[in-house]
Amino acid sequence: MHIPPADPKILARRDRIVAALRAALPEGAVIDDPAETRAYECDALTAYRCPPMAVTLPSSTEEVSRIMRICHDEGVPVVPRGSGTSLAGGALPTADSVVIGVSRLNKVLETDLDNRFIRVEAGRTNLSITKAVEAEGFFYAPDPSSQLACAIAGNIGMNSGGAHCLKYGVTTNNLLGVRMVLADGTIVELGGPMMDAPGLDLLGVVCGSEGQLGIVTEATLRILPRPEGARPVLVGFSSNEVAGACVADIIKAGILPVAIEFMDRPCIRATEAFAHAGYPDCEALLIVEVEGSPDEIDHQIGLIRQIATLHDPVEFREARSEEEAARIWLGRKSAFGAVGQINDYICLDGTIPVSELPRVLAGIRRLAEHYELEVANVFHAGDGNMHPLILFNANEPGELAKAEAMGADILRLCVEVGGCLTGEHGVGVEKRDLMDAQFTPADLEAQMRVKDVFDPKWILNPAKVFPLEASASHRRAAA
């Protein structure tokens, strides 16, 4: 992964830049001691690390604006950071950059249950949004598995999803407005508590722009009334293909489950060894969760049973209590951790049309044989968002590169069947150089024009998303 070298002219002005930041911010909001900036050298894609020149921890939008103005005037790259749980290297610094970490921006600003929204500072964690409204019977729907740690800022940066997105949509479908600092320090408001926003949908393009269009400091989020109840079923199958066909039939039948999760045999084995959830020993299983009153749940589960029966399941397990429900989810929820216990792994995030599941799973198996690496599959089957985990040994020289090469092949396969490189984790540095597998030069050019408008100097989150050759002319023009 090539990252452009640090600009020596910026490094030469380091002291002046840090002094200007110190003068603009309260005590303790600027970190430049290399022993401390190390804590910000990577996100959850730990294979890539680089400590920044300095880290700033603002406590208000106005402070963010002051930082941006200084960096803009000095031409210093800025890396926005929420909680640093990106799996794509989206928050990876460069050596000449200033990190703006929004973790101190964590207040709830307004809760309006009548109009069903909450306005928060962007550093607040995802789960704590739901915590703030659950006593009143509401919740915030997008639920990335990292929700205990990840910040709304990062969710907006990546347009993150989660298991419940099949029914409730991803971040962009639940985001009503933001307050944001532009590259030159200007503060803007996009959207608001209303159900639609006037003019061009700038909010829509900011969501998922990976910190390259501005620093989000506040967010207005849609909250939803909590359903009366929810219950999962677990269905085991004798092949991936049959499980895939069952998913399509459930969706066609007009049932709208909250989640349909898929695990294949390698993944089932790994999680059983780790979490002992008591899963059946089979080729593939689905966890399907439905919501409503007890009768509504029974009715939907009845329909799912009818459909599953047509696909000869090896097991159909219905949760009859909270405890049984928790056991059904236990294996799924510990899948990543379980696989991590036995191996290092790369987690992919390609999305495919649901109808292509069997073909892509077979293709992944062939690639695994070719590369002589193991793959465990666990993913959001209802919307085709796959998470193949490629297992490798990081201590073995060359294994990471081999796993990455295989990952690239899998993602190309996803694109080939009509899918995309990333369904919820983002491009970051990880998939940057694969972008031209999915997009034509003209497609990328159109996206970079948006960047030109929001960030004419190209200082926000450098070296991410766009292949460096593709962005070279834009960066030169901006310099």
Added chain:
Amino acid sequence: MASGNTIENGALAPEDEAALAELLASADGPLRIAGGGTRPIGRPVRGRVLTTRRLSGVSLYEPGALTLVVGAGTPLAEVEALLAAEGQRLPFEPMDHRGLLGTTGEPTIGGVAAANVSGPRRVRAGACRDFLLGVRFVDGTGTVVRSGGRVMKNVTGYDLVRLMAGSFGTLGVLTEVAFKVLPAPELAATLAFEGLDLREAVLLMTRALASPWEVSGAAHVPGADGTFRTLLRLEGFADSVHYRAGRLAERLSGFGAPETDTEPASVAATWREVRDVGPFHEREGDVWRISVKGTDAPEVAERFPEASFMFDWGGGLVWALVPPGTELRARLDGIPGHATLVRADATTRERIAPFPPEPAAVATLSEGLRRKFDPRGILNPGLMT
């Protein structure tokens, strides 16, 4: 004239994307982009009409994957019939503007996307922009661009899909759109409450929308005699609808006993009337679409004693019928939200900006994007300003 660019009733009608690209690359004057031409919203645009009508046809429909990919010029009616045959539908319930705007012609699916047209189900399901998975378009330089795709989850690169939704043809001409569709419900029911004043109605709708019973429509609508009915809609499996109707009626018993309608044709007609703003059809005056927090609807109404109103989205969408030429925006001061002048004669739409004026910094961004995507200013110039 490039090959593949025929002329229909004086309008340029490219027969495919390549012909459209050629046409835009060589265009030497402003163009008025139209699908079926049924939604003449915004500042009047001078220029030659370019219609997407011939960019039509279904490229892909997979009911099991809830995915539809169609040419932008495909008539909406065709799309809806195709989906209905598989028991599916466009979840965002796009409004038909013909009755309100007095237009004729065939609404196209591309026009729906370009204007981000949604209906009463917005409160539950989401807007048009929430179901748009991918687009192909030709920008003002004649370059073909793709964004998004056909899959349900996609965060690869910037989201130009949402940028195009609601851009009213000012950034590019859509050639193909991909939508997520959903199964149509087994049963729909309307719960109608009578005799509530606006404050009570908003309170009722607020309570209903905050309940766990998945209300998919909440409107306060005048009947032919001018008295208002407060309407709630429930959809889903039949048993579930009956159960939730019972629970809602119980929780809202303080507002009176609702009349429950489950007759499919009449439920559909009731919500079509809400969706298409039926009460204002063939009535004199300008029509404004005001977007506010639902609980601010009564405040809006109090400021315009001379106006007629209809309320959707639990009060969050206020339709106002006012005397021609009314400068409505100035009188909304202090209420968070925005107002769009949807129907007025051309002179009024020259004088009063139909789209809400943007704060300077936001306007600079919008203007910057238009200049990048349409550097010569040929695509519906000025329409959104």
